Amino acid sequence: MDYKDKILQLKKDKNALILAHFYQIPEIQDIADFVGDSLGLAQKAAEAKSDIIVFAGVHFMAETAKMLNPNIPVLLPDLEAGCSLADSCPLDKFREFKKKYPDHIVISYINTTAAIKTETDIVCTSGNAVQIVESFPKDQKIIFAPDKNLGGYINRITGRNMVLWDGTCEVHDILSTEAIFKLKEENTDAKLIAHPECNAAVLEIADYIGSTTNMLKFTQSDKSKKFIVATETGILHQMQKNSPDKQFLVVPSDETCSCNDCPYMKLNTMEKLYFCLKNEKPAITLDADIIEKAKLPIEKMLDISKIMKLI
Ligand code: 13P
Numbered sequence: 634m635d636y637k638d639k640i641l642q643l644k645k646d647k648n649a650l651i652l653a654h655f656y657q658i659p660e661i662q663d664i665a666d667f668v669g670d671s672l673g674l675a676q677k678a679a680e681a682k683s684d685i686i687v688f689a690g691v692h693f694m695a696e697t698a699k700m701l702n703p704n705i706p707v708l709l710p711d712l713e714a715g716c717s718l719a720d721s722c723p724l725d726k727f728r729e730f731k732k733k734y735p736d737h738i739v740i741s742y743i744n745t746t747a748a749i750k751t752e753t754d755i756v757c758t759s760g761n762a763v764q765i766v767e768s769f770p771k772d773q774k775i776i777f778a779p780d781k782n783l784g785g786y787i788n789r790i791t792g793r794n795m796v797l798w799d800g801t802c803e804v805h806d807i808l809s810t811e812a813i814f815k816l817k818e819e820n821t822d823a824k825l826i827a828h829p830e831c832n833a834a835v836l837e838i839a840d841y842i843g844s845t846t847n848m849l850k851f852t853q854s855d856k857s858k859k860f861i862v863a864t865e866t867g868i869l870h871q872m873q874k875n876s877p878d879k880q881f882l883v884v885p886s887d888e889t890c891s892c893n894d895c896p897y898m899k900l901n902t903m904e905k906l907y908f909c910l911k912n913e914k915p916a917i918t919l920d921a922d923i924i925e926k927a928k929l930p931i932e933k934m935l936d937i938s939k940i941m942k943l944i
């Protein structure tokens with residue numbers, strides 16, 4: 634069945650806004666009102682005036698949208714669409730960890746549950762992490778959670794010594810330098826662009842490191858014609874669309890498979906999106922007291938990002 638026209642009709646009838654992350658399948662990206670990274674999507678959700686938000690992304694993103702705009706129903710086509718980073722940081726363990734560093738503030742990557750955000754001073758995304766960290770004095774003691782790759786990257790480029798929670802993204806962490814070197818040998822004219830969730834060895838050899846939006850912008854402005862892309866494959870759709878004359882190569886995860894599709898992002902399908910909009914479920918539900926506490930560090934992040942003109 635062709636769901637495209639049906640979804641577009643329902644979207645119009647119900648005055649719904651479809652927000653999609655760059656890692657969604659191309660068909661979903663093409664029917665969305667806005668496609669972006671976590672930062673851009675959070676901002677769009679906060680500003681939404683529609684009657685419904687359909688979030689084609691993962692759970693923490695839809696949860697963030699709900700906190701920023703609690704009066705609008707926020708639908709997620711598949712509630713199982715989680716995130717290995719968010720899962721790596723359970724509330725009870727994180728509270729124990731925090732107790733060991735009583736004089737530290739907490740900066741959390743947006744890839745966390747609402748519960749972790751209630752334990753956070755300020756949230757960041759890959760699009761503003763360096764600037765958020767640098768908005769604190771050099772001697773400020775900081776816990777950074779949950780991505781040790783992103784946190785380690787920020788420590789290296791800012792000369793800080795943030796305490797890192799030991800979490801990783803299962804998709805980015807396994808991208809290997811061996812596979813990249815092989816691709817580089819075969820494509821000596823290609824530039825390597827990487828998401829900061831990649832491991833330190835990959836980041837060390839990257840020509841450019843940035844959020845999905847920033848990687849996309851880089852491929853448009855840089856004069857190279859070929860890019861090795863170290864992130865989830867969904868972003869290639871926009872890269873190719875925006876730069877049809879350029880070539881984009883995916884980094885295989887290992888010798889045998891190209892498994893850098895995020896299994897959670899890819900749970901969303903056109904069929905699930907259609908039924909979710911038709912039945913107006915599944916919807917994100919959150920207790921009012923959680924929303925009240927957890928939205929504060931997200932709003933702080935959005936305010937700083939606006940002042941710094943990052944959004
Ligand atoms: P971006 O905010 O850069 O799009 O990253 C989100 C994410 O989940 C990356 O794995």
Ligand code: SF4
Nearest residue numbers: 716717718802804895
């Ligand atoms: Fe989470 Fe990694 Fe998937 Fe991003 S790519 S949603 S960090 S599991």
